[in-house]
Amino acid sequence: MKKAKLFGSVLAAFVVATAVGILSIHNQLTDRINPFLSEQISYAKVPQGSQRYRNIELYTAGQEKPTMMLKEMTGYDPEGQYVTVQHKGQYVKRVTYVSKEAFLERMPQ
Structure with a gap:
C-alpha cells in the first residue's frame, strides 16, 4: 500500500x-497548445522583398513601443511591407x- 502511494x-x-516545464518554454509548438496564452492581433513593419522574417x-494597436518580439514568421507577398x-x-x-495607411491608422501619432 505504501509503495503504491x-x-x-x-x-x-x-x-x-x-x-x-513545457508551458514555460516559448516557441511555436508550445505556445500553440498553451491554454494560458490568449490569441492577439498585432501589427508590424517587415522588410520588403523577403518572405521569411526574423526578430520582428x-x-x-495604439502602442508606441513594441509589445513583443516574434522570433520567426513567414509571409507570401514580396511587395508587402506592413502586416497584421x-x-x-x-x-x-x-x-x-x-x-501603409491602414497600418498608420492603428499606430499612435
Missing part, C-alpha cells in the same frame, strides 16, 4: 513538473498584408 505521488510530481517587433499578425505568443496563425 509513493509511486502515485512520484508520478503526479513528474506530470506536474513536465507540464510546468510586434505592436498592439494574428498570433498566440510565438505561434503565428495568420499574416495579412495591409496598406
